[in-house]
Amino acid sequence: MASGSQAARNLYDRIGEFLVDQRLDPDPANYAFAYQLLANPDGPLARAVHALTDGGVRLTRRDIETLGCDTQPVAGNPTATIEKAQGLVAQTQMQVEGFQDMVTAIHAETVDFGRDLAASARAMRSSGADNVEVERLTATMLERVRSAEERLESANREANELRTKLEEARDNARKDPLTGLPNRRAFEEAYAAQAAAGTRICMAVCDVDHFKSVNDRFGHVVGDRVLKALGEALSDTCKGHLVARYGGEEFVVLFSGVDIRTAREILDRARIAVSAKRYRLRETDAPLGEITFSAGLSAAAEGEMFGTVFHRADQLCYAAKNGGRNCIRLD
Numbered sequence: 001m002a003s004g005s006q007a008a009r010n011l012y013d014r015i016g017e018f019l020v021d022q023r024l025d026p027d028p029a030n031y032a033f034a035y036q037l038l039a040n041p042d043g044p045l046a047r048a049v050h051a052l053t054d055g056g057v058r059l060t061r062r063d064i065e066t067l068g069c070d071t072q073p074v075a076g077n078p079t080a081t082i083e084k085a086q087g088l089v090a091q092t093q094m095q096v097e098g099f100q101d102m103v104t105a106i107h108a109e110t111v112d113f114g115r116d117l118a119a120s121a122r123a124m125r126s127s128g129a130d131n132v133e134v135e136r137l138t139a140t141m142l143e144r145v146r147s148a149e150e151r152l153e154s155a156n157r158e159a160n161e162l163r164t165k166l167e168e169a170r171d172n173a174r175k176d177p178l179t180g181l182p183n184r185r186a187f188e189e190a191y192a193a194q195a196a197a198g199t200r201i202c203m204a205v206c207d208v209d210h211f212k213s214v215n216d217r218f219g220h221v222v223g224d225r226v227l228k229a230l231g232e233a234l235s236d237t238c239k240g241h242l243v244a245r246y247g248g249e250e251f252v253v254l255f256s257g258v259d260i261r262t263a264r265e266i267l268d269r270a271r272i273a274v275s276a277k278r279y280r281l282r283e284t285d286a287p288l289g290e291i292t293f294s295a296g297l298s299a300a301a302e303g304e305m306f307g308t309v310f311h312r313a314d315q316l317c318y319a320a321k322n323g324g325r326n327c328i329r330l331d
Contacts, residue, residue, distance in 0.1 A: 014038050022059045033064050060247045176245040178224055179231035187244035187252055191306045194256050201300040202255040202263040205313040206234065209292045209325040211249040218288065222281065226291055230274060237270035251293075252310075260299040264330055267295055275326055292326035299331055 015034040174186035215223040242254040255263040279288035296316025316329040
Protein backbone atom coordinates (compact mmCIF):
# COMPACT_ATOMS: atom_id res chain seq x y z
CA MET A 1 0.00 0.00 0.00
CA ALA A 2 1.39 3.40 -0.92
CA SER A 3 2.28 5.79 1.89
CA GLY A 4 0.52 9.13 2.29
CA SER A 5 3.36 10.97 0.59
CA GLN A 6 3.44 8.48 -2.28
CA ALA A 7 -0.34 8.77 -2.76
CA ALA A 8 -0.01 12.55 -2.88
CA ARG A 9 2.79 12.24 -5.44
CA ASN A 10 0.65 9.90 -7.58
CA LEU A 11 -2.23 12.40 -7.48
CA TYR A 12 0.15 15.20 -8.44
CA ASP A 13 1.43 13.19 -11.41
CA ARG A 14 -2.13 12.40 -12.57
CA ILE A 15 -3.05 16.08 -12.37
CA GLY A 16 -0.08 16.94 -14.58
CA GLU A 17 -1.02 14.24 -17.09
CA PHE A 18 -4.62 15.48 -17.17
CA LEU A 19 -3.55 19.08 -17.89
CA VAL A 20 -1.20 17.94 -20.66
CA ASP A 21 -3.82 15.64 -22.23
CA GLN A 22 -6.42 18.42 -22.21
CA ARG A 23 -3.87 21.01 -23.40
CA LEU A 24 -4.63 23.23 -20.40
CA ASP A 25 -2.18 25.71 -18.93
CA PRO A 26 -0.84 24.69 -15.48
CA ASP A 27 -2.32 27.76 -13.78
CA PRO A 28 -3.94 27.73 -10.29
CA ALA A 29 -7.53 27.62 -11.59
CA ASN A 30 -6.89 24.67 -13.90
CA TYR A 31 -4.85 22.87 -11.23
CA ALA A 32 -7.65 23.35 -8.67
CA PHE A 33 -10.18 22.04 -11.17
CA ALA A 34 -8.04 18.97 -11.94
CA TYR A 35 -7.52 18.33 -8.23
CA GLN A 36 -11.27 18.39 -7.51
CA LEU A 37 -11.86 16.11 -10.47
CA LEU A 38 -9.18 13.50 -9.77
CA ALA A 39 -9.45 13.50 -5.98
CA ASN A 40 -13.09 12.40 -6.32
CA PRO A 41 -13.21 10.26 -9.49
CA ASP A 42 -16.77 9.05 -8.81
CA GLY A 43 -18.26 12.45 -7.96
CA PRO A 44 -20.71 14.58 -9.98
CA LEU A 45 -17.91 16.72 -11.42
CA ALA A 46 -16.13 13.63 -12.74
CA ARG A 47 -19.36 12.35 -14.32
CA ALA A 48 -19.99 15.72 -16.00
CA VAL A 49 -16.43 15.85 -17.35
CA HIS A 50 -16.68 12.28 -18.62
CA ALA A 51 -19.90 13.15 -20.48
CA LEU A 52 -18.27 16.19 -22.09
CA THR A 53 -15.04 14.46 -23.10
CA ASP A 54 -16.63 11.23 -24.34
CA GLY A 55 -15.16 10.34 -27.72
CA GLY A 56 -11.91 12.23 -27.20
CA VAL A 57 -13.34 15.77 -27.02
CA ARG A 58 -11.02 18.13 -25.14
CA LEU A 59 -12.10 20.50 -22.41
CA THR A 60 -11.85 24.24 -23.02
CA ARG A 61 -11.23 26.95 -20.45
CA ARG A 62 -14.87 28.01 -20.79
CA ASP A 63 -15.94 24.44 -20.03
CA ILE A 64 -13.97 24.61 -16.79
CA GLU A 65 -15.49 27.96 -15.91
CA THR A 66 -18.97 26.61 -16.68
CA LEU A 67 -18.54 23.33 -14.83
CA GLY A 68 -16.81 24.92 -11.86
CA CYS A 69 -16.08 23.05 -8.66
CA ASP A 70 -15.93 23.75 -4.94
CA THR A 71 -13.01 26.15 -5.39
CA GLN A 72 -13.44 29.94 -5.48
CA PRO A 73 -13.37 31.41 -9.01
CA VAL A 74 -12.02 34.86 -9.79
CA ALA A 75 -15.27 36.65 -9.01
CA GLY A 76 -15.46 34.97 -5.61
CA ASN A 77 -18.72 33.13 -6.28
CA PRO A 78 -18.63 29.33 -6.14
CA THR A 79 -20.32 27.59 -9.09
CA ALA A 80 -21.93 24.17 -9.26
CA THR A 81 -21.51 21.58 -11.95
CA ILE A 82 -23.95 21.56 -14.87
CA GLU A 83 -25.27 18.22 -13.76
CA LYS A 84 -25.89 19.37 -10.19
CA ALA A 85 -27.44 22.67 -11.24
CA GLN A 86 -29.78 20.96 -13.68
CA GLY A 87 -30.81 18.49 -11.01
CA LEU A 88 -31.51 21.24 -8.49
CA VAL A 89 -33.59 23.24 -10.94
CA ALA A 90 -35.64 20.18 -11.89
CA GLN A 91 -36.09 19.16 -8.25
CA THR A 92 -37.14 22.67 -7.22
CA GLN A 93 -39.61 22.87 -10.09
CA MET A 94 -41.21 19.60 -9.01
CA GLN A 95 -41.45 20.87 -5.43
CA VAL A 96 -43.05 24.13 -6.59
CA GLU A 97 -45.58 22.23 -8.69
CA GLY A 98 -46.40 20.00 -5.71
CA PHE A 99 -46.78 23.03 -3.47
CA GLN A 100 -49.04 24.70 -6.03
CA ASP A 101 -51.27 21.64 -6.21
CA MET A 102 -51.50 21.57 -2.42
CA VAL A 103 -52.34 25.29 -2.23
CA THR A 104 -55.04 24.89 -4.89
CA ALA A 105 -56.62 21.99 -3.00
CA ILE A 106 -56.54 23.83 0.34
CA HIS A 107 -57.96 26.95 -1.29
CA ALA A 108 -60.87 24.95 -2.71
CA GLU A 109 -61.60 23.39 0.69
CA THR A 110 -61.37 26.81 2.37
CA VAL A 111 -63.83 28.33 -0.09
CA ASP A 112 -66.28 25.47 0.49
CA PHE A 113 -65.93 25.77 4.26
CA GLY A 114 -66.43 29.54 4.13
CA ARG A 115 -69.52 29.10 1.97
CA ASP A 116 -71.02 26.59 4.44
CA LEU A 117 -70.15 28.83 7.38
CA ALA A 118 -71.78 31.85 5.78
CA ALA A 119 -74.92 29.80 5.07
CA SER A 120 -75.04 28.71 8.71
CA ALA A 121 -74.73 32.32 9.89
CA ARG A 122 -77.59 33.41 7.62
CA ALA A 123 -79.75 30.54 8.87
CA MET A 124 -79.13 31.51 12.48
CA ARG A 125 -80.07 35.14 11.83
CA SER A 126 -83.22 34.22 9.89
CA SER A 127 -84.38 31.77 12.56
CA GLY A 128 -84.47 34.51 15.16
CA ALA A 129 -82.56 32.34 17.60
CA ASP A 130 -81.06 34.42 20.40
CA ASN A 131 -77.53 33.08 20.35
CA VAL A 132 -75.29 36.14 20.16
CA GLU A 133 -72.13 34.32 21.20
CA VAL A 134 -72.44 31.65 18.49
CA GLU A 135 -73.15 34.32 15.87
CA ARG A 136 -70.12 36.31 17.03
CA LEU A 137 -67.86 33.25 16.84
CA THR A 138 -69.22 32.43 13.39
CA ALA A 139 -68.49 35.96 12.16
CA THR A 140 -64.94 35.74 13.54
CA MET A 141 -64.40 32.41 11.80
CA LEU A 142 -65.71 33.84 8.53
CA GLU A 143 -63.25 36.71 8.74
CA ARG A 144 -60.38 34.29 9.35
CA VAL A 145 -61.48 32.16 6.41
CA ARG A 146 -61.52 35.20 4.13
CA SER A 147 -58.05 36.15 5.35
CA ALA A 148 -56.81 32.61 4.70
CA GLU A 149 -58.26 32.71 1.19
CA GLU A 150 -56.37 35.94 0.43
CA ARG A 151 -53.10 34.48 1.71
CA LEU A 152 -53.62 31.29 -0.31
CA GLU A 153 -54.31 33.30 -3.46
CA SER A 154 -51.13 35.30 -2.84
CA ALA A 155 -49.13 32.07 -2.31
CA ASN A 156 -50.56 30.65 -5.52
CA ARG A 157 -49.51 33.77 -7.47
CA GLU A 158 -46.00 33.59 -6.03
CA ALA A 159 -45.78 29.89 -6.93
CA ASN A 160 -46.84 30.71 -10.49
CA GLU A 161 -44.14 33.39 -10.75
CA LEU A 162 -41.48 31.04 -9.35
CA ARG A 163 -42.58 28.28 -11.72
CA THR A 164 -42.20 30.66 -14.67
CA LYS A 165 -38.73 31.71 -13.51
CA LEU A 166 -37.68 28.08 -13.11
CA GLU A 167 -38.86 27.29 -16.63
CA GLU A 168 -36.80 30.25 -17.87
CA ALA A 169 -33.81 28.96 -15.90
CA ARG A 170 -34.11 25.54 -17.53
CA ASP A 171 -34.29 27.18 -20.94
CA ASN A 172 -31.31 29.42 -20.17
CA ALA A 173 -29.29 26.37 -19.10
CA ARG A 174 -29.44 25.30 -22.75
CA LYS A 175 -28.59 28.71 -24.18
CA ASP A 176 -25.24 30.41 -24.70
CA PRO A 177 -25.42 33.74 -22.83
CA LEU A 178 -23.20 35.64 -25.30
CA THR A 179 -24.72 34.71 -28.66
CA GLY A 180 -28.17 33.57 -27.57
CA LEU A 181 -27.64 30.38 -29.56
CA PRO A 182 -28.23 26.89 -28.15
CA ASN A 183 -25.24 25.67 -26.17
CA ARG A 184 -23.35 22.38 -26.10
CA ARG A 185 -25.93 20.65 -23.92
CA ALA A 186 -28.83 21.62 -26.20
CA PHE A 187 -26.86 20.57 -29.28
CA GLU A 188 -26.02 17.14 -27.90
CA GLU A 189 -29.64 16.60 -26.83
CA ALA A 190 -30.83 17.58 -30.33
CA TYR A 191 -28.37 15.13 -31.90
CA ALA A 192 -29.63 12.34 -29.62
CA ALA A 193 -33.25 13.10 -30.53
CA GLN A 194 -32.56 13.24 -34.28
CA ALA A 195 -30.49 10.06 -34.17
CA ALA A 196 -33.21 8.22 -32.23
CA ALA A 197 -35.74 9.28 -34.86
CA GLY A 198 -33.55 7.87 -37.63
CA THR A 199 -33.05 11.25 -39.29
CA ARG A 200 -30.18 11.70 -41.73
CA ILE A 201 -27.58 13.81 -39.91
CA CYS A 202 -24.47 15.75 -40.88
CA MET A 203 -22.40 17.61 -38.30
CA ALA A 204 -20.13 20.59 -38.89
CA VAL A 205 -17.53 21.93 -36.47
CA CYS A 206 -16.56 25.54 -37.24
CA ASP A 207 -13.66 27.42 -35.67
CA VAL A 208 -12.83 31.13 -36.07
CA ASP A 209 -9.46 31.60 -37.75
CA HIS A 210 -6.78 33.50 -35.82
CA PHE A 211 -9.27 34.34 -33.08
CA LYS A 212 -6.55 34.67 -30.44
CA SER A 213 -4.94 37.47 -32.43
CA VAL A 214 -8.28 39.32 -32.53
CA ASN A 215 -8.49 39.15 -28.74
CA ASP A 216 -4.83 40.11 -28.34
CA ARG A 217 -5.05 43.12 -30.66
CA PHE A 218 -8.50 44.46 -29.89
CA GLY A 219 -9.54 42.95 -26.56
CA HIS A 220 -12.17 40.47 -25.47
CA VAL A 221 -15.08 42.89 -25.96
CA VAL A 222 -14.33 43.07 -29.70
CA GLY A 223 -13.73 39.32 -29.71
CA ASP A 224 -17.19 38.79 -28.25
CA ARG A 225 -18.69 40.95 -31.00
CA VAL A 226 -16.95 38.80 -33.62
CA LEU A 227 -18.39 35.64 -32.05
CA LYS A 228 -21.89 37.14 -32.04
CA ALA A 229 -21.55 38.22 -35.66
CA LEU A 230 -20.38 34.76 -36.71
CA GLY A 231 -23.24 33.13 -34.81
CA GLU A 232 -25.74 35.38 -36.60
CA ALA A 233 -24.19 34.68 -40.00
CA LEU A 234 -24.31 30.92 -39.47
CA SER A 235 -27.90 31.07 -38.18
CA ASP A 236 -29.07 33.21 -41.12
CA THR A 237 -27.41 31.02 -43.75
CA CYS A 238 -28.23 27.66 -42.16
CA LYS A 239 -31.94 28.31 -41.51
CA GLY A 240 -33.83 25.10 -40.83
CA HIS A 241 -30.78 23.51 -39.21
CA LEU A 242 -29.49 23.80 -35.65
CA VAL A 243 -26.58 26.18 -35.05
CA ALA A 244 -24.99 26.19 -31.59
CA ARG A 245 -21.99 27.65 -29.85
CA TYR A 246 -19.99 24.70 -28.59
CA GLY A 247 -17.41 26.62 -26.57
CA GLY A 248 -14.78 29.31 -27.00
CA GLU A 249 -14.55 30.26 -30.68
CA GLU A 250 -16.09 26.95 -31.78
CA PHE A 251 -19.54 26.65 -33.36
CA VAL A 252 -21.37 23.52 -34.50
CA VAL A 253 -24.15 22.94 -37.01
CA LEU A 254 -26.50 19.97 -37.04
CA PHE A 255 -27.79 19.45 -40.58
CA SER A 256 -30.93 17.32 -40.53
CA GLY A 257 -32.57 15.56 -43.46
CA VAL A 258 -29.93 16.50 -46.06
CA ASP A 259 -26.94 14.69 -47.55
CA ILE A 260 -23.36 15.82 -47.03
CA ARG A 261 -23.16 17.54 -50.42
CA THR A 262 -26.16 19.75 -49.61
CA ALA A 263 -24.79 20.44 -46.14
CA ARG A 264 -21.48 21.44 -47.73
CA GLU A 265 -23.21 23.88 -50.09
CA ILE A 266 -25.11 25.53 -47.23
CA LEU A 267 -22.02 25.77 -45.02
CA ASP A 268 -19.92 27.14 -47.86
CA ARG A 269 -22.45 29.93 -48.40
CA ALA A 270 -22.02 30.83 -44.73
CA ARG A 271 -18.23 30.75 -45.06
CA ILE A 272 -18.32 33.05 -48.10
CA ALA A 273 -20.77 35.45 -46.43
CA VAL A 274 -18.56 35.75 -43.33
CA SER A 275 -15.31 36.26 -45.26
CA ALA A 276 -16.91 38.84 -47.59
CA LYS A 277 -18.03 41.10 -44.76
CA ARG A 278 -15.69 43.91 -43.75
CA TYR A 279 -15.79 44.35 -39.99
CA ARG A 280 -14.95 47.67 -38.34
CA LEU A 281 -14.37 48.78 -34.77
CA ARG A 282 -17.53 50.38 -33.44
CA GLU A 283 -15.65 53.04 -31.47
CA THR A 284 -13.24 54.29 -34.15
CA ASP A 285 -14.62 52.85 -37.40
CA ALA A 286 -11.14 51.42 -38.01
CA PRO A 287 -11.09 48.22 -40.08
CA LEU A 288 -10.90 45.06 -38.04
CA GLY A 289 -9.64 42.99 -40.92
CA GLU A 290 -10.97 39.88 -42.56
CA ILE A 291 -12.77 37.39 -40.33
CA THR A 292 -12.96 33.81 -41.56
CA PHE A 293 -13.66 30.38 -40.20
CA SER A 294 -12.52 26.87 -40.98
CA ALA A 295 -14.85 23.89 -40.75
CA GLY A 296 -14.98 20.13 -40.73
CA LEU A 297 -18.10 18.36 -41.95
CA SER A 298 -19.00 14.73 -41.34
CA ALA A 299 -22.04 12.55 -42.04
CA ALA A 300 -23.27 10.39 -39.17
CA ALA A 301 -23.86 6.72 -39.80
CA GLU A 302 -27.05 5.15 -38.47
CA GLY A 303 -26.77 4.61 -34.72
CA GLU A 304 -23.40 6.36 -34.49
CA MET A 305 -22.64 8.00 -31.13
CA PHE A 306 -22.36 11.76 -30.84
CA GLY A 307 -18.77 11.70 -29.60
CA THR A 308 -17.60 9.67 -32.57
CA VAL A 309 -19.13 12.00 -35.14
CA PHE A 310 -17.98 15.12 -33.31
CA HIS A 311 -14.43 13.84 -33.04
CA ARG A 312 -14.33 13.11 -36.77
CA ALA A 313 -15.71 16.56 -37.67
CA ASP A 314 -13.31 18.20 -35.20
CA GLN A 315 -10.32 16.46 -36.79
CA LEU A 316 -11.52 17.59 -40.22
CA CYS A 317 -11.73 21.14 -38.88
CA TYR A 318 -8.10 20.92 -37.76
CA ALA A 319 -7.20 19.64 -41.22
CA ALA A 320 -8.94 22.67 -42.73
CA LYS A 321 -6.90 24.97 -40.51
CA ASN A 322 -3.68 23.20 -41.36
CA GLY A 323 -4.62 23.33 -45.03
CA GLY A 324 -4.70 27.11 -45.17
CA ARG A 325 -7.85 28.11 -43.21
CA ASN A 326 -11.06 29.67 -44.55
CA CYS A 327 -12.06 26.34 -46.07
CA ILE A 328 -14.13 23.24 -45.38
CA ARG A 329 -12.95 19.65 -45.14
CA LEU A 330 -15.43 16.79 -45.29
CA ASP A 331 -15.51 12.99 -45.21
